[in-house]
Amino acid sequence: MRMLALLGCGVVVLAGCGSMPVTGDVKAVDASQPGDSQVQVYAVAPREGAVPSEIVDGFLESMTSDDPAFATTRKYLSADARRTWQPGGGITVLAQAPNRSGPLLHDEADRATRDKATTYTLTGEKVAAVDAQSSYRPLAPTDYAQTLNLVQEKGPDGKQEWRIDTVPDGLVLGQSDFKRLYRSVNKYYFATGRTNGRSTLVADPVYVRNRVDPVTRMDTATQTVRTLLAGPTNWLRPVVDSRFPTGTALRKGVIALPSDDQNVLKVPLNHKADKASPGACRMMAAQVLFTLGDLTSARVERVELEGGKGAQLCALDADDAPEFSADNGSDEADSQYFINDKGQVERIPGATDGTGTPEPVTGPLGAGVVPMGAVGVARDERRAAAISSHGEHLYVSSLEAEASELADPLVSSEAKKAADRLSSPSWDGRGDLWVADRDPAGPRLLRLTGGVGEAQEVRVPGLDGARIEELRMSADGVRIALLLTKDGRTTLNIGRVERRGSSVSPEISVEDLRQAAPQLTDVTAISWSGRSRLVVVGKEEGGVQQVRYVQADGSTSASGSLPGVNQVQSVAAADDELLPLMAETVGDGIVKLSPGDNWQTVLKQGTSLVYPG
Template identity: 70%
Template sequence: MIALLGCGVMLLSACSSMPVTGDVRPVGGGSQPGDSQVQVYAVAPRDDATPNEIVDGFLESMTSDDSNFRTTRKYLTRRAAKTWKPSAFTTVLAKAPNRSDRPLNDRDPGVTELAYTLTGEKVATVDGQSAYQPLAPTEYHETLHLVRETGPGGKEWRIDNVPDGLLLGQSDFRRLYRSVDKYYFAAGRTTEHSTLVADPVYLRSRTDPVTGMDTVTQAVRSLLAGPTSWLRPVVRSRFPTGTTLKQGVTSLGLDDRNVLRIPLGKKADGVGQRSCRMMASQVLYTLRDLTSARIEQVQLLRSDGSQLCVLEADQAEEFAPDGSSSGPDSQYFIDAKGHVERIPGSTRGTGTPEPVAGPFGSGPQMGEVGVARDEQSAAAVTHNRTFLYVSSIVSDGELPRPLVTSRAKKQNDRLSAPSWDARGDLWVADRDPRGPRLLRVPGGTGKPREVAVPSLAEGRIEALRLSADGVRIALLVTEDGGRRLKIGRIERHGTGEEQQLSVVDLRQAAPQLTDVTAMSWSGRSRLAVVGREEGGVQQVRYVQADGSSPASGILPGLNEVSSIAAADDEQLPLMAATRNDGIVKLSPGDNWQTVVEDGTSLVYPG
C-alpha cells in the first residue's frame, strides 16, 4: 500500500516476502492509533502473486482509502468482486487479524483450491447504520477460500468466498473512523418543549470509499436516514420519512460567510417553517464539531434550489440538547457534618463553598444528594440510606416527610444516590435483596412509581444517573462478581399520572472494565467512569454512550476515587471525591487540584 503522510511517501507493499515458519502471523494494521492524517492507497496484486500475498494484500487493502474498494476487489474472483458488500458492517479486532501461515490444504502441488484461517480477538462491530456495538473480547475465527481463476496473465489465485463487511484492527479503525453525534428530538415532548438527543455513530474520517462523500456530507446523509435502531423507539426526526440529499451531492461546505446550504430531495419540499427550523437545528448540532469553522447559518433548500428555511446559529439554542442554552454549572456535595453545600457556578470549581438554604443545609445528617436541574430543590438520602427526602435549597423550611423508605436490613442494601431527569422527575434505586426496585418520583413530589427493567434478571442496580435529555439512564449493575456500567433506553407508555415507564435494551458501556465504582454523564454522549480492567489498577477514563472508548480517554492518575461528577458542558471541570485528598477537580489542560479537603457525594445538578 502507499501511505501519504504529508511530507513523505511510504511504500507498504502487500507483496513482500513471507515467513516460512510459524503457525499464524499478524496482517496489516501498521498505522498508529488516531493518526487521522495518514491517507492510504491500496496496491493491486502483482502477476503470479502467491496465495499468501493474495490474502495479505486483501486484508491490507481493506485499511485503505481506495475508491469503492476497486483495488481491493482485484484480490477477489470476478463473481465475488461483484457481490462483496464492504459497507454492510465492520468487525473490529483488538489487533490486526492473524492468518494461518500455511493454507489448510496445500500438500498437493497441483491443488486448485486453498483455505486460510483468520483469527483474532473481536472487541466491537459497527453495523450498516454505522452504530458501534462493544463486545466483551471474544474469539474471532473465519475462513478465506481461494481458487485459481483464469485472468489476463493465465491462472491466478483469487479469493472466491469472502464475508461481507470490513475486518479491521483497532488502531486502523481509530485512524479511519470518527465518532459523530447525530441529533433527534425526544419523543413524547411538545414542540414547544422539544429537546435534542445525541445518537452516536462512526463515520469515515475523510472521504467514504463507497459513497464518495466527505465526512460532513456523510453525517447529513446518516442524519436523514434516521436514528439508529437502539435509539429509534424514543426519538423522532423532523425530516419527513424518506428525505434524502439532492441526487449527486457528495460534498457540503461553508461559504465565505460560514453559511451551510443543504440541497434536499422532493420529500422535504412541502415542510412548514417551524418543522423546517427544527430540521435545520438537527443539522446544526450534528455538524458543529465537524466543520473547521463555526457554522453561522444553515439554509435548507428545496429540490428546485429555492430556499426552504433559514436558521441562525443563535436561534438553535431553543433546541439545545441539554434543554437550555447554558446548563447548570454549580457543584454540590455533603460536608463533614452531613449537610449539603454548594460551590457557586461560574467559578470553575474555585468558589467558596456555602451551605444551601433549607433543612439540607443545617438539618439532619445526609449521606447522598441529587440536585434538580433548575437548582431550586434537591433530593437527599439519609446517612444510613434508609430515607429519601426532597426539599427546597433556596428557601428555609422544615424537613418534609420522606418520599421513599427502604426496609433493607443492611445499609449497603438500601437507597442509592438520587438523580433527576430533564423533565423534573426524580429517580432512585432501592437495593433491598428481598425486593429491589427502580423508582421514579414524578415532579420530585408525586407518589413514587416503580420502573420496570425487564432485561435485568440477575443483576442489582447499585447506582444510577439520568442523561440530560431524559431518554437514557446509566446504571451500575452488580453481576458476575463485579460492577458493570450499562446504558438503558427509557420508554414511556400512556400519559399523565398513569404513564408507565420501563428501562429496556440494556447494553454494556465499558466492557473492558470488570469493576466500575463510579460514573457520571459528561456532555451529551459521553460518560466519565471510574473502574478497573481485569488485574489492573483503578482508572478514571471517558467512554462514549455507545460503549466505544477514545484512544485518549484515560485521564491522569487519581487514587481512591469514591464518586465523580461531570457537567453537560464539557468545558466545566471534572470533579471527584476521593478518600485521601477530599474533593478535587480537573480542568481541561490542567492537573488535578484540591478544592475541598473534606467532602463526599459530589454532584452537578441532574
C-alpha cells in the same frame, strides 16, 4: 515523505508497512500506528503469479486503504465475489489486525500447480462491531474465526491466478486501523413527547469515515448528514423522532457540504423535504446544526436547507440553537453541591469554576435538620433530593425557600443494612427524579414525576438477576446509566427509557440494556459529561483504577484517558463540558480537573459531590 510499495503488503502507505516474512506462518500487520488519523493508505493490485498467502494478505491490507470504491481491493476477489461483496455491510473490529493461518509459503509453489482451491483462516480477538447503520457496539473480547476460500481463475492475459472466492460482507479491521479510518460523531433527533413544553434533541452516536468514504465518495460532514437523514439507529429509534419527511435525502450527486466565508452551510435536499411545514423545517435545521456542531474547527453560524428545486426552505442561526438544548438547566453556570461532615448540603457557586468558598444551601437541607449522606440537585437548581445519612429515606426540598422544617420523606427503604438501602438520586431533563432501592427482599427502580408525589416502580426487564448499585439519568431523559452488580462484578450499562400510556397513567420501562465498558470488570463511579459521553471510574481484570471518558455507545478514543488520581470514590461532571471534572478521593478530599490542567485539591472534606442532574 517517500511512498513505499511493498510486495504482498497490498498497499502503498505514507508511514511505511511491515515487512513480509519469508518463512513460517505469515500474519497480517497493522497498516498504521494507533491513533494516527493522517496516515493515508493506497491499495495496489495483486502482482502477477501471486501465491495464495499474498492474495489473502494483500486483501486484508487493502481493506485498510483509502481505495476509491474499493476497486483495487476487489481485484483480490474472484469474478463472482467481486460482484457480490458489500464492503458497507458493517465492520468487525479486532484487538489486533487478523492473523492468517493456512499453507506455509514453502508449500505454496507445489500447491499452486497441484490444487485448484485452498483455504485460509482469519483469527483474532473480536472487541466491537459496527453495523450497516454505522452504530458501534463494544463486545466482551471473544474469539473470531473466518475462513477464506481461494480458487484459481483465468486472468486477463489467460494465465491462472489465485483469487478469494468467498468473503463475508463488510470490513475486518484491527483497532488501530479502525481508529485511524473512522471517527465518532453524534447525529441528533427529537425525544418523543415534550420536555417542559419543549422539543429536546437527543444525541445518537455513529461512526463515519474520517476522510472521504471510499464507497460514497462523500467527505466526513456529508457522510454525517447522510446518516442523519437515514434516521435514528435501531437502539434509539423507539424513543426519538426525526422531523425530516420520510424519504428525505441529499440531492443526487452531493458529495461535499462546504461552509462559505460567513460560515453559512447550505444543505441541498431532494423533493421529499418540500413537504415540511415551516415549523418542522426549522426543527430539521436544528438537527443539522447540532449534528455538524462538533465536526469542524470553524463554528457553523447558520444552516440553510434547500428543497428539491434549489429554493431555500428555511434557515436557523446558531444563536437560536439553545432552545433545542437538552439540559433544561439554569441560565447561570452550574454550581457544585456536596455534603459536609455534619450532613449539611453545601454549594460551591458556579461562577467560581470550583474555586469558590462553599456555602450552605437555602432551606432545611443546608440547615442540617436531618443529616444527609447523598444529594441530587434538579437541573434548574431550584430543588434538591437528598438521602438520609444511613440510606433509609429520600427527601425533596426547595433550594429557594427559607423553610426550616423538612417535609416527610417520599421514599423509604426497609433494608437492614445501609449498603442495601437507597442509591444516590438523579434528576433527568424532564424534571423527574430517579432512585434505586437496593433492598435484597424487594429491589426497585423508582421514578417520581416532577420530583413529587408517590414513587412509581419502573420495570427493568434486562437485569437478569443483577442489582442496581447506582444510577445517573441523561439530560435528555431517554437514557439511563446503571451500575449493575452480579457475581461479584459491577459493570456499566446503558438503558433506553421508554414511556407509554397516558400522562395520568404512564407506563415506564428501561429497555435493551447494553454494557458500555465491557473491558472494565469493576466500575465504581459514573457521571454523564455532555450530551453523549460519560466519565467512568473502574478497573480492568487485574488492573489498577483508571478514570476515563466513554461514549454512550461504549466506544472510547485515544483522548479518553484522564490523568491518574488516587482512590476515587465518586466523580461528577457537568452537561457543559468546559466546566471542571470533580472527584471525591480517599486522602486528597474533593479534587477538580480543568481542561488542560492537572488534578487540584478543592476541599479536604466533603462527600457526595454532584453537579445538577
